[in-house]
Amino acid sequence: MSPQTNAAMASLRLAIDHIPQGIAVFNSGLRLVTSNERYNELLQVPEELIKPGTPLFDMALYLADRGDFGPGDAARLAIERINQLTAAPMTVSQRLGNAGQMLEFYSSRLPDGGLVISFVDVTSRVKAEHELARLNHSLEGHVAERTAALTRVNAELESARAKADAANHDKTRFLAAASHDLLQPLNAARLYTSTLIERAKSTGLADLANSIEASLTAVEDIMSALLDISRIDSGALRPVPAPVSARDLLKKIEVEFGPMARERNIALRIVGSDSTALADRTLVGRIVQNLVSNAIKYTMPGGKVLVGVRRRGNRIRLDVIDTGIGFNRDQHKLLFAEFSRLERGARMAQGLGLGLSIVQRLVAALGLTLELDSREGQGSRFSLFLPATRTVRAPIETGKVPSETSFGVINLKILCVDNERNILEAMEGLLTHWGCDVRTALSLKQIDREGLLDGWYPDLVLMDYHLDQTSGLDAIEWLRHNLGGHLPAALVTADRSPAVRALAEERGIAVVTKPVKPAALRAAISGLANQTGRMAKRVG
Template identity: 35%
Template sequence: MSLINPADSIEEQNAKLQTIAAALMKRVEYDTAQSGAAYAQFERAALLEKRVRERTLELERTLDLLHDSNAQLARANQETEAARRNLADAIETVSEGFALFDGADVLVMCNSRFCRYFRDTVPQLDPGLSFAEYVAQVSRSAHLALPKGETAESWTAKRIQRHKDRHVMFNVQLSQDRWVQVSEHRTATGGTVVLQTDVTDLIRLERQERTRLKDKQARMIRATLDHLNQGVCIFDEDARLVGWNQKLGALLSLPARRLQLGVTFIGLLDQLDDEFRFVRGLDRDGFRLWALAAGPRPPVSFEVRDGAQSSLQIFGRGMPDGGFVISVTDVTAEREAAQKLSDLNEILEQRVMERTLELEDALSAAERANASKSRFVAAASHDLLQPLSAAKLFLSSLADRLPDDRDRQVLGKAESALSSAEQLIDALLDISKLESDGLSFDIRPVALREIFAPLRDEMEVMADRKGLTLRVLDSSLTVETDPAYLRRVVQNLMANAIRYTDTGRVVVGARRSAGSARIEVWDTGPGIAEADQGTIFEEFKRLDTTASSNDGLGLGLAIVERACARLGHPLGLWSEPGRGACFMVNVPIVDRAAPRRTQSARRVYATGLAHAGLIVLLVENDPQLRRAITILVESWGVNVLEAEDAVTARELLRDLDLAPDALLLDYRLGSGLTGLELYDEIARDLGTLPCALVTADRAPELRQACADRGLELLPKPLDRHKLARFLETSARAAVESVR
């Protein structure tokens, strides 16, 4: 019902509406309390209706989602069932037995071929069966062939233990000679897949192949035994004969009917008659006890003699299976050869003894001749020096009376010739003294500046004449030596440097080097070629063949070498052609307050060694040091065998066929072999010998290695007194060994 007539005009409708609105406003103004409650209920009803409508919409949407989820779940169930059927079909098509256990070791599914080899366990193979129960049922199966000495319980325990591994594969033997290979593999979820494969055909083929190989190996062993030139017999763990060759019967003189398979060792040993005598090593009873011993047998070797001619070497060795093998070798020819060698050795020893006596007589004669020569040179030098000195005085007095310059020049040449003869006699006298066994030294501490200062004043005149610069460096070191001979050594080296240097300078000094003072004489002369460095120390040897006698007699370096060798001062040389040369002498450093060494101590060493008759093997690759040591040691009456390397030393010992009384070995031989290694080789051949190792290496490892072997360690520069004490000890050891 409408409050306004639609047929009225617009103006009339507006008027009516204004009247109605005024009435309503008036009613609202006069009835506010009653209309407020109703309006609030109206609002709550409207809000409730809105919420109900919203919840209804939400329920409708939820119901739609539930219907969709049910539909998806139904499809998933269908797909899962289809996948299970497909998996079951796929597993069923596998030709091997297949089973799947979950992470709790519970059977999930298996195919019809699983455990078909254990038919009595198939009825219990249902999902939900535990792995332990499955193993227990298999262990009790009548179709399982348990190993010898194995029970069902022990087999089950081992099977469960192997199940703990991530991957397992093993073979199981069934009745009627059938075999099944069982393999287990862990899945990503912790489950286990078990596969059972029939490997009977493979096992049988392998067995046949093994049998064929054994037959082939047996034929090869038989052919090999028959081919050997030795008699061989093999016994099993019960000492019964299981194999032999034809050579055995020939060597032991046994007929073929006695060598039969299965014959006992005792029976075979008793068949050997009394002609077989055990001559070296085991006897008959010892051999019997060795063969019948229980447990491992050590190797044995002995000899028997068949009659008076034939000798047999018998060797026995145990085998891992408890048996043993015996080989018989005919050594008759070797024993006859050894006897001939023994007879020949006796003849050679007799000849060597005769030759040694002849050499000793010749050596004694040479020593007497050398001593006579030394005495003659000393006496002749003394007798000749007096008239020469007188002649020089007469010439000097005559020079003042000659007015002619040409006559004075001739007189000067004559005086120079006499001076050269005097120098030659002095040098020969020095060499004679140095080669004499009776020479004694005044060894005491001496300051080097006491030697350097006078020589500087003396040699400056010679250097100035040639226009050379001579520089002698002051030194505060104190050394232990004979001051007179050390002065002569340095003097000869300085004179030699000035003589052969045309331009430049000569420098003399000393530097500390590992407990010794190394005196060095440098020059800027022409230098010395390497090929000539070993010959310049020979008597009357001069590299400048055009030089006159006034330029030197070629004895200075020979005196230097002999003096250094007798004093125990190592002598060295460095030189390059065109760059000059440097001569070096090492002298031990001592404190100024060091006790003075007397001549009597020196004579103890010389006298104690002079009659020792020692033979010393010296191996030193440095020819200059080797020559210096040889001269020094031979001056003490010791025989020296020289070698420059290990190969030469071994060849020398082999050719001479003798064992030296002592060894002097350089540590670094420069041939790939050290002195320690050379000593080990000599000790293996000749036994333990007194040995001193000469080295500049002061490493604690080397010192410990020498101590372990009982060797003397002589550090470089070589101390002559330590060397003498070592030789004294070796001499006493040699005397004790003879007693």
């Protein structure tokens, strides 16, 4: 793997080590794949037992010998404990730890036969529960004492809850701050890989380049899923509903999923509507993206996927319908469980089993309704219901969004500004390969100091948001003031917050999220080029 990929993986591991729960993953042979620092800290086992490849039985045998599982034959106790953890697709159990603390274990079987074990110290909660139980048994004659004790216990519970909320808030804030640093090296690696893929066509390196791209995509999916789940569960995602046209919700589906559908020989059809919904455009878009992605992944070549909108009374129904493998009613709950995938689906496509879990969380956070109907072997229908409204805010006109195959060589002058040199190098390599005249800078000071714009007027600007001394939005305003207010620009950022997107829209600036996908970048550049063409006609 490239240095950028290794850096991204190391950053992801650092983020996982900050999660307060102990987590370990075992393969189908029940041998350790990885564990985080909290897992090793709470279990207090020798270092040789937390090395990758260690059998789960060896770890259980050590704990049994130490007395963690109570009195009895250590080997028998170890086998019983493993059976308890693997007896069902999901299990929950409690036991005392080596230091006398109460530990609560959660185990989940993976589709390939592997096992995920997580646990947390619940000593304070259990003590509070026991104290409440004791007090409830001695109510008579001790009203005053009971009231005082309950007040004290409730205060302790409130304090524990406040601490848990604070820890959750700190975790969310950490992940939000870390996401930028996590995505930066991954973005550079994606850009380098995109250039490599295009240059390696019809060579022996093509398969290797595509394998690297697939690995980077998997890392990006894991990071996005972890960040999404963390934001939703902590309440950091706050919906901002606004009138949005149904066509506006669907207009990016063809660009984003058209290549994927064509590659799998699947007919993707988008049917819009003139209806208007009251919805958070970004969060509803995330729901639709996950549903369409699943529909394409689990539909056989030659099949069909339909994404359509229709009015139903005072609501709008958005359907994602496929002719894929389907599922039966008994599997509904399993579909939305984390790290859970149906056996046939796991054989068809790679994945973590987090997509529909995120969909369910988003639907609940937005207060929406999701219906599903499916027949095994015949296909599925997921229907999202949105409140309808009569008014719609006029969208900022950025030109028609083309499909990623609508143009080849791009003959444009493009200025790229980013505070990461490796990202600039990767972006310059990709854009130059597309036929662009590219100039790059780490800051506005460098542009001014080196006279990069003397005698050279860019057709458009690609600007990072988090610069060292200013924001990308202010930097674009500075360029427009000095070069002309009509200068088309796109914000290229790892910050996916609705606030940044809203600020960009107010200033007529497009947004491209990192890690940058070549098709999305081409579409954004084409839209900005259309702005340049329209402005040139007005001036002419």
